[in-house]
Amino acid sequence: RTIEVNIGVKLDDYDLYATLSPGLRALQSEACVLVPKLKGTKVWMVNSTAQGGGVAEMMPRLISLFRQIGIDTDWVVAGSDKIEFFNITKKIHNLIHGVCCDFVYEEERALYEQVNKENAEALLKLLKPHDIVVVHDPQPAGMIKFLKGKLPLKFIWRCHIGIDQHNEQTKNAWDFLLPYTELYNFNVFSATAYIPGHLAGRATVMHPTIDPLDHKNRYLSIHKTVGILSNSGLLRPYQAVLTPPFSNMAKRLQPNGNLSRSFLPSDPGLLFKPFALQVGRWDRLKGFLELIKGFELMKTRTSYQYDHRHRRRLEMLKLVLAGPDPSYVSDDPEGEDVLNEIFDYYKSLSTALQRDIVILNLPMESRKQNHLIVNALQLCASVVVQNSIREGFGLTVTEAMWKKKPVIGGYTCGINEQIMDDIQGKIIKNPANPEDVAHVMNMLLKEPKKREVLGHRAQKTVIDHFLIFKQILQWLHLFDKF
Numbered sequence: 037r038t039i040e041v042n043i044g045v046k047l048d049d050y051d052l053y054a055t056l057s058p059g060l061r062a063l064q065s066e067a068c069v070l071v072p073k074l075k076g077t078k079v080w081m082v083n084s085t086a087q088g089g090g091v092a093e094m095m096p097r098l099i100s101l102f103r104q105i106g107i108d109t110d111w112v113v114a115g116s117d118k119i120e121f122f123n124i125t126k127k128i129h130n131l132i133h134g135v136c137c138d139f140v141y142e143e144e145r146a147l148y149e150q151v152n153k154e155n156a157e158a159l160l161k162l163l164k165p166h167d168i169v170v171v172h173d174p175q176p177a178g179m180i181k182f183l184k185g186k187l188p189l190k191f192i193w194r195c196h197i198g199i200d201q202h203n204e205q206t207k208n209a210w211d212f213l214l215p216y217t218e219l220y221n222f223n224v225f226s227a228t229a230y231i232p233g234h235l236a237g238r239a240t241v242m243h244p245t246i247d248p249l250d251h252k253n254r255y256l257s258i259h260k261t262v263g264i265l266s267n268s269g270l271l272r273p274y275q276a277v278l279t280p281p282f283s284n285m286a287k288r289l290q291p292n293g294n295l296s297r298s299f300l301p302s303d304p305g306l307l308f309k310p311f312a313l314q315v316g317r318w319d320r321l322k323g324f325l326e327l328i329k330g331f332e333l334m335k336t337r338t339s340y341q342y343d344h345r346h347r348r349r350l351e352m353l354k355l356v357l358a359g360p361d362p363s364y365v366s367d368d369p370e371g372e373d374v375l376n377e378i379f380d381y382y383k384s385l386s387t388a389l390q391r392d393i394v395i396l397n398l399p400m401e402s403r404k405q406n407h408l409i410v411n412a413l414q415l416c417a418s419v420v421v422q423n424s425i426r427e428g429f430g431l432t433v434t435e436a437m438w439k440k441k442p443v444i445g446g447y448t449c450g451i452n453e454q455i456m457d458d459i460q461g462k463i464i465k466n467p468a469n470p471e472d473v474a475h476v477m478n479m480l481l482k483e484p485k486k487r488e489v490l491g492h493r494a495q496k497t498v499i500d501h502f503l504i505f506k507q508i509l510q511w512l513h514l515f516d517k518f
């Protein structure tokens with residue numbers, strides 16, 4: 037027996053419909069069979085923060101689509117007001133990425149378990165016997181110890197981080213987490229290489245995905261794009277932002293930043309001086325400082341100025357770094373320090389370079405507003421960089437690829453799953469080395485045609501592999517296994 041499953045997506049743009057329909061159709065046809073089997077089962081998604089970072093980004097769209105196809109789903113943020121708890125979990129996060137100058141110690145287990153016990157007890161009051169609980173990342177992973185056996189529930193652990201080369205640090209983190217991870221019925225990782233030995237055979241791979249229709253990824257007209265950037269104070273239309281061919285458009289700008297609807301180029305990026313963009317949490321592993329240093333090298337080294345045209349390109353290029361206000365990212369206690377380190381380095385630069393670098397500590401009060409700003413920035417960037425030194429899987433990379441941007445990514449297992457060097461983007465072999473960063477950025481900058489080709493292939497890759505409809509289908513199949 038099949039039922040009609042309404043996936044609740046309204047598409048009025050024919051091109052977008054044509055682009056998305058294969059994924060939508062696949063979901064719709066399989067959901068008809070799989071969703072009825074989940075009748076009476078509620079799915080609980082549990083993570084540790086409501087804002088900041090890829091997991092919190094994915095959650096609302098995932099849950100809303102689950103509900104639209106008829107699966108009862110809820111999101112629980114199992115956080116804590118204890119900064120010491122998040123100091124421990126950030127240490128585990130860094131250790132799983134194979135970098136940390138300190139280890140996680142047995143003495144820290146008591147606090148880790150205490151917070152997880154409190155959260156587990158609160159969640160237990162909401163659970164019913166046939167529910168499925170999906171716990172995301174190491175922070176709430178310990179809840180299982182206080183949930184397992186209480187009801188005949190199924191538990192899945194979804195780990196979004198990892199590294200392909202295991203070392204002493206990763207071993208320390210996995211040993212700490214072992215008493216919890218082995219209790220889950222099944223585990224999900226973002227790449228095969230991340231699966232630790234003790235979970236082999238009890239884990240599968242699922243790539244994080246984006247929703248092409250949410251505020252961060254939906255198509256924005258040029259008027260809307262410029263409006264968002266001006267109204268949020270990021271674009272000062274009357275100052276030196278407009279490039280010479282379009283500078284007379286400044287006269288057409290209204291004081292509130294809305295453009296008049298005539299004489300506009302179709303590519304919003306043309307409106308601004310070209311800029312390279314990196315979006316991400318203020319985390320050392322995102323390689324922000326190394327990116328600034330690479331940008332500095334590229335701007336100042338005369339050997340990069342091959343000819344007059346390229347010298348002009350380099351002169352014009354700006355660097356925009358954007359991240360969420362750290363006070364809103366409750367599970368990352370290092371954000372404030374990292375941002376200060378970036379500001380300190382910025383202040384040590386020459387005035388000319390300071391003028392070319394924009395650091396945006398984006399407000400998070402309104403999720404929609406924040407997402408629209410990120411969307412507008414990604415749409416306008418000439419090049420998007422994700423100079424991660426470690427990356428489990430960069431959603432920011434997928435978001436930029438969806439917008440046909442050539443992405444330059446750091447050589448990390450996660451980004452290698454998303455782009456192949458010279459096919460959908462460029463890979464920086466050693467993102468911790470500013471020389472490498474400068475070299476790759478400069479190479480891509482001098483080849484506008486190549487940027488276009490890479491951008492087109494990037495979008496095709498996202499359509500084929502990294503859209504949310506595919507992830508929903510993978511979850512349905514996984515739930516069906518139980």
Ligand code: UDP
Nearest residue numbers: 089090091093317359360398429430431432
């Ligand atoms: N992001 C955002 N607003 C910001 C900064 C970042 O919405 O001000 C989003 C970004 O667009 C991406 C997510 O945060 O969707 C970061 O996910 P990613 O996988 O790149 O990195 P993570 O933080 O999970 O390590």
